[in-house]
Amino acid sequence: MGDNKAATHPHTLNQFFLWRLVRRTRQVMRLLFFSLLISSLAFIILLLYLKARPLPSPEVYNISTLYDDEGNYLGQLDHNEPRDxxxxxxxxxxxxxxxxxxxxxxxxxxxxxxxxxxxxxxxxxxxxxxxxxxxxxxxxxxxxxxxxxxxxxxxxxxxxxxxxxxxxxxxxxxxxxxxxxxxxxxxxxxxxxxxxxxxxxxxxxxxxxxxxxxxxxxxxxxxxxxxxxxxxxxxxxxxxxxxxxxxxxxxxxxxxxxxxxxxxxxxxxxxxPKQMKAEYFRDYIVQTLVTRYGLDEATVRHGGLKIYTTLNAQMQQAAEQSVSRYTKKVDGLQSALISVDPHTGEIKAMVGGKDYSSSQFNRAFARRQPGSSFKPILYLSALENGFTPLTRIMSKPTAFLFHGQEYRPSNFRGHYANRPITLREAIARSDNIYAVSTLMKIGLQKEIDMARRLGIRATLKPTPSLALGSYAVTPFEMAEAYATIASGGIHHPLTGIKKVLDPFGRPLVQEESKPVRVASPAHAFVLTKLMESVFSPGGTGGRVHQIFSRAAAGKTGTTDWDGWLSGFTPDLETTVWVGYDHDKELPHDQAHLSQYIWADYMKQATRFQPAKIFPIPQGVTSVYVDLDTGYVATPECRHTRLEYFVKGTEPTEVCPVHRTKTGSSPEQPSLLKRVLDWLKSF
The missing domain is CATH 1.10.3810.10 (Biosynthetic peptidoglycan transglycosylase-like)
Structure with missing residues (x-):
């Protein structure tokens, strides 16, 4: 018992635990010492190994190369110039x-x-x-x-x-x-x-x-x-x-x-130095790979990449020739052209100015007022909200009340019909009173919402002037919006890249389009048929028909500083802008150059494509109407037209002014007359 008491004495226990602590500390210190020694030896050996091992020769890759939409060599991204x-x-x-x-x-x-x-x-x-x-x-x-x-x-x-x-x-x-x-x-x-x-x-x-x-x-x-x-x-x-x-x-x-x-x-x-053509497009590709895909610019330019683009070499050449042909004789005048496949959103041609060597600024991304070329966005929204091709609004000087103040738009050179005009007439004549009236009827936010759906990302404000294209947008955005209409209401984000491979053939970028339906095919088709009138005699784009005669729809736009034409065939959309870089007004005769550039380019670009008409989608019906009264036409009606409507919005009441002599229900014109009338529309 005495020994046990001594063994459990507090002083003895403290000595025991202290001895164990010292022993454990010595063990840990020895372990740390040997670990540090081994680590140091390993580190020294690694350093000696790395010091003795020669550095590999630097990888010198070729300049990155670009390829067109058919996989053909397009050119180098940069010129080979030795270091200094x-x-x-x-x-x-x-x-x-x-x-x-x-x-x-x-x-x-x-x-x-x-x-x-x-x-x-x-x-x-x-x-x-x-x-x-x-x-x-x-x-x-x-x-x-x-x-x-x-x-x-x-x-x-x-x-x-x-x-x-x-x-x-x-x-x-x-x-x-x-x-x-x-x-x-x-x-x-x-x-x-x-x-x-x-x-x-x-x-x-x-x-x-x-x-x-x-x-x-x-x-x-x-x-x-x-x-x-x-x-x-x-x-x-x-x-x-x-x-x-x-x-x-x-x-x-x-x-x-x-x-x-x-x-x-x-x-x-x-x-x-002399390089590949399509310089503005090349810069756009570099910028896209750097800003959108996060690649290093040095790698993009000098990393031996193979960049497969959407550009069509023949269309690009035609675009550059058309821009040069109509702008080279006008000092200081600039132009932008962007052409896309509306079914995919792929960019087929891009011109950002008339001379890359004197100015590298890509005007396809310049923000300019689109003027009346913005109106189709308004009218597509109007068609979704109860308008039809026959909706009539008075064309005369009008004051609109907005937030307690009067807004007084005017038509070009003060030309007014001074009578109610239809939506078709308003588009063809580019009537500003009709446009603002439409905006005020359907609600200002609806046009902004439609613009966003079609691909417009610019700042837009809910004011009456929105109807007249008063807020600056880029030709790139306009091309995306019009391509969406041309595709029957399916929005494809525009892209210039198909894929990018590294020097070893491994994919770095693979573009995958994600189309989204943003408007019904019926509404897009009816708007398209209305926009065909722009290129008809008397339309604001009538000059186009002198050069380009295929089925096409579009809209002109003119401001004091800008001339626009955005339009499309069933398979190709093109937007053209002309103007000056700085605050210099654009004479009206120079604004028309956008139409000549557009028509000249489209004639060249489509020469290898089969001629097509716009296919009629489901949900659309056609009716012969009396242009004077807006009712269903009878054989007695003198001014008639085959008009297209979203089903359920077409007129059904027979013209009361020109009823048949027998009083029986009128027959719609024969198939032959329909075909002849259709041919006359071109």
Whole structure:
């Protein structure tokens, strides 16, 4: 008992537990020591292995190539131009510091990986809820650009880590930075700072000033987004941000940063070596792959990609010829043309201006007032809300009350019918009073809703002038809207890409159209038949019929600054805009050039397509009507027309003015007369 009491004495227990704690601590320390020793040896062996292992030769891929809608070679995306290498001692200190401030301020203190950068980027991305900031060091970027593709896989990240370590082991920091500056992509086909200095400022690298250095250092983060030729304001804002970073990191003084911000940058005129045609379309493809699909621009341009497009080479040539033919003699006049297959949404031709070498701005994406070419959107909504081709509204000077104020639209040159006119007449004559009256009757929001359904994304406001196309849209949007009408109410998002393959034939992008029905085929067809009148004698687009005689529907639009024609055959939709880039009014005779361009292009583009008429869908019926009274025509009626209606909206009452002499029910004209009347409509 005495021994047991001694064994359980508190002092003895404390000694026992202390002894066990010391023993356990020694074991843990020995384990940690051996683990650290083994890890250190393994790390040293890995470093020795990586040091002894030669770096692989950089993968040099071909320039990315484009193919047309039939898979035929279309051209290279960029021209092959050799690098203009520079030594680091030729690079201004300001450019080195600007690059470090923009991309990797701790470059000279880390060993290829920046833990603080990773932590900072992680916090920023978590806070934003998505990736807004990267953590790649200059060495990592160099490894990626020299040896790897830009796909976001764990395998690629592991390879990048290994190659980054090898670069740090094989080269000094100055050598890595020199390679980086000679390799990185600065946009517009300029690889390396030597080419970039020449391209943007027509200078040698050593002659760049502080402001120029800061601007160039900001471009590699997003060569398209920060291009001074595409987005000057954004490029200058990034330049100023980099100057602030340089001052914050004590690379320059705050005063030097302020002075550099005040400097006006003078950019060199852009040079464009002879390349493939369809330059505006090519730029659109690059922008789409970068902004929509998230590919790196350097990879898009110089990654050996095979880009299969929707462009039709013959149609593109016809589009360029037509635009040039009618605009080249008018100084300063510009034009845009976009042509699409309404059944798929595939872009077949795109022209963004009459001379790419003098202006690379793609006017297919310029926001301009569409004028009366916007009216079919209104009238499709009206047909859905009770209107028929025979709905009559008085055409005379009219004041509309809106939010307590009067709105007084007017017709072109003050021409009014001064009588009730039908919807068909209103479309053919482009009557503004009819359009605003229609909008006020059906409700302003309905036209906006229809515009959205058809593919218009521009800002639209519920005001009476909406009926007259007062809110700016792009030719691209108008082509998408009209193509939806042409397809019988099925909306296909416009696309210029079918698929993209990497250098090894693996798919990077596979375009899959997702069509959505947004209007009934019956309403779309009735509107189409009404729009045919625009190209008939007396219609605002009557000039078209002098050149192009196939079945077609469309609508003209004219403002003080813009001339439009959007129209389609059963298989091809085309939108044409003409005007001036700056605030210069467009004479009325020049506005008509949009019609000649459209007709000339469509004549060439459809010459290998079979002639078709618009197929009549289910839910449509045709009735001969008396144009004077709007009733069902009798043989005694002198002015008749075969008119199409959505079933259930057609007139059923016989003309009371021209009843048959016998008083019996009238017979509709014979099939032969119907065919003859149909032929007369062309």
């Amino acid at each position: 290498p520079v030594h680091l001692n030729e690079v201004p200190k300001a450019l080195i510091n600007a690059t470090l401030a923009a991309e990797d301020k701790n470059f000279y203190s880390h060993h290829g990986f920046s833990l603080s950068g990773i932590a900072r980027a992680t916090l920023a991305n978590i806070k934003a809820g998505h990736v807004v900031q990267g953590a790649s060091t200059i060495t990592q970027q160099l490894a990626r650009n020299l040896y790897l593709t830009h796909d976001r896989t764990w395998t690629r990240k592991l390879k990048e880590a290994i190659l980054t370590a090898q670069l740090e082991l094989h080269f000094s920091k100055d050598e890595i930075l020199e390679m980086y500056l000679n390799e990185i992509y600065y946009g517009h086909g300029a690889y390396g700072i030597g080419q970039a200095a020449k391209y943007y400022f027509n200078k040698k690298v050593q002659d760049l000033n502080l402001a120029e250095c800061a601007l160039l250092a900001g471009i590699p983060r997003g060569p398209y987004l920060y291009s001074p030729y595409h987005h000057l304001g954004r490029a200058i804002a990034r330049e100023h941000h980099i100057l602030d970073l340089m001052a914050k990191n004590r690379m320059i003084t705050a005063e030097a940063a302020r002075e550099a911000k005040k400097q006006t940058l003078t950019f060199a005129p852009r040079t464009h």
